[in-house]
Structures are given as C-alpha cells and as structure tokens.
Amino acid sequence: MLRGTALTRATRTRTILNNLSFEVPAGTTATVLGPSGSGKTTLLRLVMGLDRPDTGELRLGDQLLSSPDRHVPPQKRGMSMVFQEFTLFPNLDVEGNVAFGVKRARDAETRVDALLELLEISQLKHRRIDNLSGGEQQRVALARALAVAPRVLLMDEPFSNIDAMLRQRLFERLHSYLRANGITALVATHDHQEAFYFSDHILVLKDGRLIDHNPPRRIYEQPANAWVAEFFGDTNLLTGAELGVLAPGRPLQPAARYLVRPETIELTDPGSGAAAATVAKTVYYGAYQEVRLRLEGTGPEIRVHCTGPKTLRVGEQVGLMLRTDAAPHPINDEPAD
Numbered sequence: 001m002l003r004g005t006a007l008t009r010a011t012r013t014r015t016i017l018n019n020l021s022f023e024v025p026a027g028t029t030a031t032v033l034g035p036s037g038s039g040k041t042t043l044l045r046l047v048m049g050l051d052r053p054d055t056g057e058l059r060l061g062d063q064l065l066s067s068p069d070r071h072v073p074p075q076k077r078g079m080s081m082v083f084q085e086f087t088l089f090p091n092l093d094v095e096g097n098v099a100f101g102v103k104r105a106r107d108a109e110t111r112v113d114a115l116l117e118l119l120e121i122s123q124l125k126h127r128r129i130d131n132l133s134g135g136e137q138q139r140v141a142l143a144r145a146l147a148v149a150p151r152v153l154l155m156d157e158p159f160s161n162i163d164a165m166l167r168q169r170l171f172e173r174l175h176s177y178l179r180a181n182g183i184t185a186l187v188a189t190h191d192h193q194e195a196f197y198f199s200d201h202i203l204v205l206k207d208g209r210l211i212d213h214n215p216p217r218r219i220y221e222q223p224a225n226a227w228v229a230e231f232f233g234d235t236n237l238l239t240g241a242e243l244g245v246l247a248p249g250r251p252l253q254p255a256a257r258y259l260v261r262p263e264t265i266e267l268t269d270p271g272s273g274a275a276a277a278t279v280a281k282t283v284y285y286g287a288y289q290e291v292r293l294r295l296e297g298t299g300p301e302i303r304v305h306c307t308g309p310k311t312l313r314v315g316e317q318v319g320l321m322l323r324t325d326a327a328p329h330p331i332n333d334e335p336a337d
C-alpha cells in the first residue's frame with residue numbers, strides 16, 4: 001500500500017499541494033487527474049523522492065519514505081519514474097538505454113527484449129535516440145523504467161505523444177503487465193478517457209487539493225461536486241423541479257440539484273415520453289450525436305447523447321424522458337475534502 005497522509009508542499013508565495021491524503025493498494029493503478037497546474041507532477045516528484053513535503057508523511061507498506069524529518073533518497077525507494085520530458089541518454093542506442101539499470105542482472109537481455117516487444121519497439125533496438133519520434137522515445141523511456149522491476153511505477157503523461165490506436169493497444173498490454181508483475185502505478189494525466197481505461201482509482205486534483213478519490217464509475221456517476229462532474233464529461237445539472245418534468249413520480253427534492261448524464265435521457269417520438277422539446281443544436285461525434293433540446297415552455301437546455309442510425313435535425317420536435325434505470329445523483333457544490 002502506498003499511503004500519503006496530510007501531505008503539503010508550498011513555496012514562499014503559494015501552496016502547490018494542500019493537505020493530501022490518499023491510498024493506492026499494492027498492485028493497483030491510480031491515475032492523478034487534474035487540469036494543467038493542479039499539482040500532478042509535484043505529487044509524483046514527491047512520491048519518487050525528488051522533492052520533499054513540508055508536512056505530512058508518505059509510506060510504502062511499513063516503510064516511512066518521506067516526512068519533514070525523514071527522506072529516503074529516490075534510488076532507495078524501489079520506484080521508477082517516466083517524466084513528461086524524456087531523459088534518455090542520447091549517446092546510447094535504444095537497447096543501451098533500456099538495459100542501463102539492469103546490465104548486471106543474469107536475465108538482463110531477455111528482460112530487455114521482452115519489454116521492447118511489449119511496447120512494440122523491438123525494431124528500434126539498435127537505433128540512436130536522437131532520431132526517434134516523440135512517441136518512440138516515450139516508449140523507450142517506459143521500457144527503461146520497467147526494466148529495473150520497480151515496486152512502484154510513476155508516469156507523467158506517458159502516452160501524450162502516441163496516436164489513439166497504438167495508445168489503446170499499449171494501455172491494454174501495460175495494464176496486464178503491471179497486474180501480472182504486482183507493480184503499483186501512479187499515472188498523471190489530464191485526459192479523463194485515459195484515466196477511465198487505466199485506473200482502479202482516480203485521484204482528482206484541483207488547485208493542489210484532492211477533491212475526489214474513487215473508482216472511475218463512482219467518479220463519473222456520483223462525483224464529489226459539479227466541477228468534477230463537468231471535468232469527466234457532459235452534464236445536465238437540473239433542479240429537482242426541472243428533473244421532475246422528465247421523470248414524473250420519482251422522489252426528488254425540488255430545490256436540490258441533480259447530475260443527469262446526457263446518455264441517461266431517452267428521446268421518444270413526438271407526443272410520447274414525459275415531456276416535449278425542440279432540437280436547438282446538434283453535434284456529430286461518431287459514436288454518438290449530441291443533441292441540445294429546448295423544453296416546451298420554459299426550462300433549461302437539455303443535452304442528450306443519441307446512438308444509433310437516426311439523425312436528428314435542428315427544429316425537429318421530440319419527446320423525452322429520463323431512462324427508467326437512471327439514478328440521478330444529487331450534487332453538492334462544496335468541495336469534498
């Protein structure tokens with residue numbers, strides 16, 4: 001278990017990490033998600049031991065790694081970190097880079113070859129670093145970090161330079177590899193799709209505070225507040241009174257606000273459903289069509305994601321209702337810390 005307790009890191013003028021407490025169970029992957037400048041890299045550097053907390057403690061299992069008066073140096077933590085800007089050795093080839101920390105191990109060559117294969121860079125084995133693409137260098141950096149068989153792998157935006165198709169494939173393989181080898185991982189990203197795919201838990205950071213810390217489905221369906229709801233996807237934030245129009249008979253608090261995800265609203269033929277609306281705008285996203293609706297009478301604009309072959313057009317009349325299996329989540333606007 002990697003455990004941070006009340007970690008704070010500040011400069012003279014500002015607080016970068018504010019009283020962070022979290023747990024990452026051994027062998028699981030957690031992503032650290034947040035907008036640019038929210039403190040993700042600082043948290044990873046602190047876990048790696050490249051930076052020290054001003055207050056709080058960091059432990060791996062029973063071992064105290066960091067506290068205001070104790071600091072285990074990075075090379076003694078059994079961790080590897082893949083940085084946002086790659087730090088490869090330009091004078092060595094790909095193999096030399098990946099083998100750097102394991103040269104003396106008996107199975108070094110097999111281990112290096114297996115990692116090159118895992119990350120689809122075997123064909124680059126004898127290439128120089130300085131003529132590789134950004135995505136290729138990223139994979140070399142990842143292979144090098146795994147080669148030393150770390151207990152904990154820290155990755156800062158590890159797939160930012162890799163195209164979507166390859167990224168998906170590498171995700172799957174890396175995920176299985178981490179699981180099979182019992183490696184605990186902490187991955188910083190600002191891409192929520194990447195976080196959904198990859199994580200057992202997501203740590204959501206905003207302005208240096210941990211505002212949500214839960215498995216992906218919980219974060220998407222029952223986020224800590226409206227900001228988290230919006231960061232993780234399109235939202236409708238409706239009062240109980242507004243939502244009641246789409247879901248008659250549901251027990252709702254009229255003045256409370258509810259999160260209603262766009263895919264939990266069903267469009268029906270005009271004249272059917274719970275309410276009537278007109279299509280005000282549509283955007284095509286491939287897997288679904290986003291439709292913005294104006295309810296008859298007054299009321300908020302409603303966003304709906306429609307799948308299937310039917311294309312809706314601006315001005316068209318539709319019926320709509322909350323899906324019977326949807327569970328609207330009451331939203332609390334106070335940060336949950």
Ligand SMILES: Nc1ncnc2c1ncn2[C@@H]1O[C@H](COP(=O)(O)OP(=O)(O)OP(=O)(O)O)[C@@H](O)[C@H]1O
Nearest residue numbers: 011016034035036037038039040041042043188190
């Ligand atoms: N050594 C430092 N001195 C002063 N400010 C710092 C220092 N390190 C980080 N910061 C500031 O702390 C904030 C958090 O930085 P950090 O790099 O951790 O954010 P991030 O979430 O990783 O951002 P990005 O997604 O852009 O990489 C930023 O506003 C940054 O400018």
